[in-house]
Amino acid sequence: MSRQACFAEALLDPQQPCPPGLTTWNGSDPARRFAVYRNNVIVSLVDALADTFAVTQELVGETFFRAMARLFASAHPPTSRFMAFYGEAFPDFIENFPPAAGVPYLADMARFEFLRVRAYHAADGVPVATAQIAAALADATVLPSLSLALHPSVGVLKSAAAVVSLWAAHQGAGDLSSVVPDTPETALVLRNGLDVEVMEIPLAAGVFVDALLQGAPLGVAVEAAGQVDGDFNPATPLGLLIQKGAVTALYSLRRTP
Amino acid sequence: MTTVIDHLTINAGALPARSGLGLKPEHFRAILETRPDLGFFEIHAENYMVDGGPFPHYLSQIRRHYPLSIHGVGLSIGGEAALDEDHLDRLAAVLERYEPQSFSEHLAWSSHGEAFLNDLLPMPYDRATLSRVCDHIDRVQEKLQRRMLLENPATYVEFSASTLTETAFISEVIQRTGCGLLLDVNNVYVSCINHGRDPQACIDALPLAATGEIHLAGFARDTDAGGDELLIDSHGTPVAEAVWALYRYALRRVGPVATLIERDNNIPAFEVLLAEARNAESMLRTTTCAGAPA
Numbered sequence: 001m002s003r004q005a006c007f008a009e010a011l012l013d014p015q016q017p018c019p020p021g022l023t024t025w026n027g028s029d030p031a032r033r034f035a036v037y038r039n040n041v042i043v044s045l046v047d048a049l050a051d052t053f054a055v056t057q058e059l060v061g062e063t064f065f066r067a068m069a070r071l072f073a074s075a076h077p078p079t080s081r082f083m084a085f086y087g088e089a090f091p092d093f094i095e096n097f098p099p100a101a102g103v104p105y106l107a108d109m110a111r112f113e114f115l116r117v118r119a120y121h122a123a124d125g126v127p128v129a130t131a132q133i134a135a136a137l138a139d140a141t142v143l144p145s146l147s148l149a150l151h152p153s154v155g156v157l158k159s160a161a162a163v164v165s166l167w168a169a170h171q172g173a174g175d176l177s178s179v180v181p182d183t184p185e186t187a188l189v190l191r192n193g194l195d196v197e198v199m200e201i202p203l204a205a206g207v208f209v210d211a212l213l214q215g216a217p218l219g220v221a222v223e224a225a226g227q228v229d230g231d232f233n234p235a236t237p238l239g240l241l242i243q244k245g246a247v248t249a250l251y252s253l254r255r256t257p
Numbered sequence: 258m259t260t261v262i263d264h265l266t267i268n269a270g271a272l273p274a275r276s277g278l279g280l281k282p283e284h285f286r287a288i289l290e291t292r293p294d295l296g297f298f299e300i301h302a303e304n305y306m307v308d309g310g311p312f313p314h315y316l317s318q319i320r321r322h323y324p325l326s327i328h329g330v331g332l333s334i335g336g337e338a339a340l341d342e343d344h345l346d347r348l349a350a351v352l353e354r355y356e357p358q359s360f361s362e363h364l365a366w367s368s369h370g371e372a373f374l375n376d377l378l379p380m381p382y383d384r385a386t387l388s389r390v391c392d393h394i395d396r397v398q399e400k401l402q403r404r405m406l407l408e409n410p411a412t413y414v415e416f417s418a419s420t421l422t423e424t425a426f427i428s429e430v431i432q433r434t435g436c437g438l439l440l441d442v443n444n445v446y447v448s449c450i451n452h453g454r455d456p457q458a459c460i461d462a463l464p465l466a467a468t469g470e471i472h473l474a475g476f477a478r479d480t481d482a483g484g485d486e487l488l489i490d491s492h493g494t495p496v497a498e499a500v501w502a503l504y505r506y507a508l509r510r511v512g513p514v515a516t517l518i519e520r521d522n523n524i525p526a527f528e529v530l531l532a533e534a535r536n537a538e539s540m541l542r543t544t545t546c547a548g549a550p551a
Contacts, residue, residue, distance in 0.1 A: 002337050003337070003381075003418075004336065004337045004366060004369050004378075004380075005337075005369055005370070007369075007378065008369035008370070008372060008374060011374060011376075011378075012372070012374075021381075021416055021417050021418055022414045022415070022416060022417070023414070023415045023416065023417050024414065024415065024452075024481065024483070025415070025451075025452045025453035025454075026453060026481070026483045026485050027483065028481045028482040028483030028484075028485065029481075029482035029483075030414050031482070032481050032482035032487075033413040033414045033451075033481055033482075033487065034413075034414060036413045036479070036487070036489060037376060037378060037379075037413065037414075040376045040489075041374050041375060041376045044375045044376060045375055048375070077372040077373065077374060077375075078372070078373040078375060079371050079372065079373060080373060081303055081330075081331030081332075081333075081341070081344050081367070081368065081373050082303050082306045082307075082331070082347070083303065083304075083373075083375060084304070084307060119310075120310050120311065121307035121308060121309070121310045121312065122308055122309055122310060123308035123309040124308075124309035124310070124314075125309075152308065152309070153310075191310060194310065194311045194314060
């Protein structure tokens with residue numbers, strides 16, 4: 001094994017001995033000094049996770065969170081030199097982390113917080129002019145085949161827990177004690193200008209937006225949402241997306257002559 | 258022709274011999290609203306490798322009013338493996354977009370295999386490492402089409418394989434590649450205390466004529482297994498008095514040069530950082546260069 005391979009492995013695994021070939025000017029044990037690097041690496045990764053998953057940390061407390069994050073970081077160090085999206089796999093890790101089973105909504109809170117970070121750094125998008133949308137929506141013959149490109153920041157999380165209410169209560173908005181955690185909520189996350197916004201939407205609206213995100217034309221998206229809610233009306237979620245500047249292009253596959 | 262020259266002048270222009278601060282997202286708005294009198298801002302290149310949103314938005318605006326230093330933390334110039342060409346591409350894109358007056362990186366490694374370790378790790382100072390580091394710097398300068406500055410590291414261990422001192426190693430890298438020196442005075446102090454060396458002698462032994470920027474930062478105190486002081490390059494406290502003294506010593510040899518106050522942890526109110534930058538600036542203003550010792 002190369003010197004750096006050995007060094008890297010020992011950094012991430014505290015059970016491993018200090019790598020060979022290290023010296024100190026005063027003859028003291030280099031293991032104590034190597035521990036500084038070991039600590040720097042793990043603490044920097046745990047700090048990065050704590051930044052991204054702030055409410056997740058509040059839900060279980062700093063001690064529990066940092067112990068869990070430390071295990072994740074040792075097993076899954078970043079694979080990119082660009083750290084903003086470090087922790088994409090953390091929600092799945094939490095989901096399968098037995099000591100966190102007592103907080104069943106913890107993984108979804110982490111998924112929600114990751115969506116917020118993704119939205120914050122997502123590419124900028126220029127909203128389609130309202131007049132253009134109005135014209136397109138007025139033509140009933142092309143409407144079902146109309147596809148909408150959504151702003152790159154748009155994300156949906158369909159959760160069995162009250163993620164949006166819990167998150168809002170942790171921002172000081174709303175009363176935490178009035179939130180019933182196991183109330184299912186669907187979250188819509190997007191960036192409107194420079195601000196990341198989150199809102200709770202009906203499950204059918206979440207299915208509708210998800211279908212649009214996957215490129216489905218309006219007709220298909222409405223049908224998918226209709227399977228969840230027979231009374232689904234696309235006007236509400238569409239209006240919301242338009243109001244938030246989240247529709248960035250319109251395509252029609254079948255053009256009227 | 259004039260346009261071409263102007264363009265080159267902007268790109269090639271050095272940082273002013275003034276003090277600067279690291280740019281923090283929590284200060285974006287305040288900087289644009291109050292336009293503090295500062296010589297420059299510095300960013301970590303990797304933080305701005307994002308597609309859109311507030312980071313590029315605010316940096317573009319701030320860049321219109323201030324000179325910029327881009328400091329890389331992820332290139333792994335001391336790595337055993339070849340440079341990550343994708344990362345170099347992303348770096349080139351960031352430099353092209355923001356046209357900084359200076360680009361710098363570390364004499365350290367931070368990646369191995371698939372893993373990015375998010376820390377600046379040490380290496381032995383031997384001939385094989387020297388030749389690899391020079392090859393990597395040559396590649397960076399060729400790709401970016403500009404001279405880079407190389408920062409001297411803060412280290413906690415040394416290697417039995419080393420055959421050169423750190424200062425001799427850095428001198429030879431700079432001589433062979435033509436890169437400049439980012440003189441991190443805090444790192445000189447931290448490494449000298451950690452390895453029983455004399456900080457002033459280390460400053461004197463560095464290739465000071467190549468200095469393009471100075472870094473100042475705070476450290477944390479620890480002890481090693483022998484009970485001797487071990488300083489940690491934490492960037493989480495104000496600049497220590499001993500480091501200010503070493504800075505004044507360095508300035509007398511280097512002359513006035515762009516100086517950054519680095520603070521990455523326990524970030525205080527902007528005014529507190531501004532006061533530290535003003536302190537550096539007053540030292541810069543009263544500097545009379547005695548030149549490097551013969």
